[in-house]
Amino acid sequence: MNPNNEKQRAALEAVKEIQNGMIVGLGTGSTAYYAIQATGELVKQGLQIQAVPTSEHTREMAASLQIPLVDINTIDHIDLTIDGADEFTPKLELIKGGGGALLREKIVASMTRRFIVITDSSKKVDKLGKFKVPIEVIPFSYNYVLRKLQKLGGQGIVRKKEDQPYQTDQGNYIIDADFGLIEDPTTLEKQINTIVGVVEHGLFLNLASRVIMAQGDDIVVFEK
């Protein structure tokens, strides 16, 4: 099956969990796109929610669909978030940030009671690491971070867009770091967190409540 069909099927399954009155986190990327679209349809049909976007791109899409938005600084939790991932394991470990939205995504996921990840079947792995770990860094000192990552065994490169460093919604850079297959994501996460100049990274551990993966005509659910 076409991966886009799988993305849409996973998204349609996930939006069934949205209920009236919820504060809903809206993810970013080509899979989250289908969930935002379906949420917009539900709102059109009368569903009452408030939404928190995880990127400027998602904010624009949600606004164009008349999904009511709420300022994240005026709420103390998010009921449900639906977002994609670049990789996931059956233990619900994720790599995110391929689209550069990892910082706001991780903040939203951290405030969320039920974080649902939606994917096509190409995203499932036994161990994380085939997809390079996106790391958001302060532009001032990216070379220092690159050297520190190298000491941890990670070969990093600054992500580029049209020959210039790609800039996140916060104006930061992204380093895509290749650690090979990651045997111990928890230790790696701690090590990356100690590097000064790292704002956030795309290892999402202990955040997802459920992964909904579409595989052909089937829906496969992974839960803790």
Ligand SMILES: O=C[C@H](O)[C@H](O)[C@H](O)COP(=O)(O)O
């Ligand atoms: O920064 C982007 C996000 O983490 C996306 O959720 C992730 O990259 C997956 O994107 P897609 O659904 O387009 O594969």
